[in-house]
Amino acid sequence: MIEYVCVVFPYVTTILLISTIYAVFALGLNLEWGFTGLINFGHVAFLAIGAYTTAMLNLGGCPLVLSVVGGTVMAGLFGLLLGIPTLRLREDYLAIVTVGFSEVLRFILLNEEWLTRGPFGIYGFDRPFQDVIPCQYYNISLLILFVAILIIVYTSLEKLVHSPWGRVLKSVREDETVPAALGKNVFSYKLQSLAIGSAIAGLAGAMLALYLQYIDPGTFKPVETFYAWIIVILGGTASNKGTIVGALILWTLFSATKFINPYLPFTAHQMGAFRMIMIGLLLMLLMMHKPEGIFGKKEELALSD
Amino acid sequence: MNILSVQNLKKHFGGVRAVDGCSLTIKTGTVMGLIGPNGAGKTTMFNLISGFAKGSGKIIFKGRPTDNLPPYKVAQRGMVRTFQIPHALTKMTVLDNLMLAPKAQAGERIWNVWLRPQSVKTQDIRIKEKSRDVLRFFEIEHLENEYAGALSGGQKKLLEMARAIMIDPSLMLLDEPFAGVNPTLSRKISEYIDELRESGMTFLIIEHDIPAITRISDRITVMNAGKIMTEGTPDEVKQNRDVLNAYLGDEG
């Protein structure tokens, strides 16, 4: 029994750690897409910017806390940078530009070795409280820290989306004409939403770097953006609570497929595909029976009519 | 004093001259009716004046040009318009539709939401009370927690007007406010417009309901085929031969 707990417990801790990181990551997308209607198909770029900035600042001698703040802010700034030329145009431009940006960024990370060490990746940066906490309690302490970050992000976002600011976002999401006719600067609200959403993704990137202790361009493939979308749709678009639950469900499922792995005649590569098929099936079932997601509101479904 | 003066407005859609050199002035605190047959260019005039469409010509609102401003800046200066086909925010509640409207809310700034939650809340409560008063007037207060998507066509029309009133504009452009509204309520709205005008608000109203528009307007402008046919008091307009032929027929 004791042995069993000792095996399972670290495993659960790992799942929770990853879920927390992806919950924060997807909360950023939920602000952009769920509450504002912005289509960001390159969300992973901001995860990468956060992770690399944090790691590089820290390696350059910056204290860890400041490095994380730097990573968050940098991702937010890039959100602004991408938003300024695209958010005045039709909405599909943002989708195109963000997807392009995330791929270009990955190539830069891969090829500008003087800056990013290219395919060798970055490691050797600090871990939070690395000297004070004994090894066997390390992951659980990290989890407590990450949960605390998640709670702060979640409550700050909840405050925002239930404020007059959030009300304007929802009006932008549905019909820009209305807020414009009422004197709201729609462009500015979209820009704020994109910048905050990107900064949150940057924070998730910093968390990911701290957890993995090693990042390389391969960590930031386009599929990560796709995971964020799955999480938001699964949990319920425009529900922050749903987004967190969605992240938990996705990573629990991913891990569960690992447990049944030995009983299936698949290679590792086939297993990856099998996982995606399972997730796809789950999503299809959900969309058929509860298209608004687990915690979403039917009346606010972003894609209806 | 004139609150609005537009000179030589033009807007073409390909070969269609929707608005073809229209000029118009409105005195502060009056109601101007805008009538004319379908396709005369009335809604296009609204779009130009409110900044939603760009054409050529001059628009002076409260003494300053607005023809190069985006719609939200025009609205911030105190001009609000409604749409012929109502734009209810169907995925928000009726109450939220109204609470969205007031200008310069403290809670529209992120740092206020985080750092001054108390004053944001106090202001929001005041806005909520005002919204409820307005909803009560339009007799849709029982629907405040419904999603606006659940409203009937006429109720959406009322919601749109209620929402516009929430920003305390100095000039209101109403595009067919009485279309699809039941007669008792339509009379009540006329009286309300009268009341608001007494308090200094100015109106430009497009309407096909001739008895209603002649009752509330101080002056009426008649458009036809992109041009202004005539302008005058309701009585002058009703007796105008051309207007009778082109638009009113026996009704006048």
Ligand SMILES: Nc1ncnc2c1ncn2[C@@H]1O[C@H](COP(=O)(O)OP(=O)(O)OP(=O)(O)O)[C@@H](O)[C@H]1O
């Ligand atoms: N976006 C557009 N593209 C092309 N043509 C347009 C557009 N908007 C209006 N028009 C044309 O301009 C003319 C004037 O239309 P407008 O909507 O201003 O008429 P209206 O006076 O409001 O009519 P109604 O009383 O039927 O509402 C019409 O011939 C219409 O077909």
Ligand SMILES: [Mg+2]
């Ligand atoms: Mg019209």
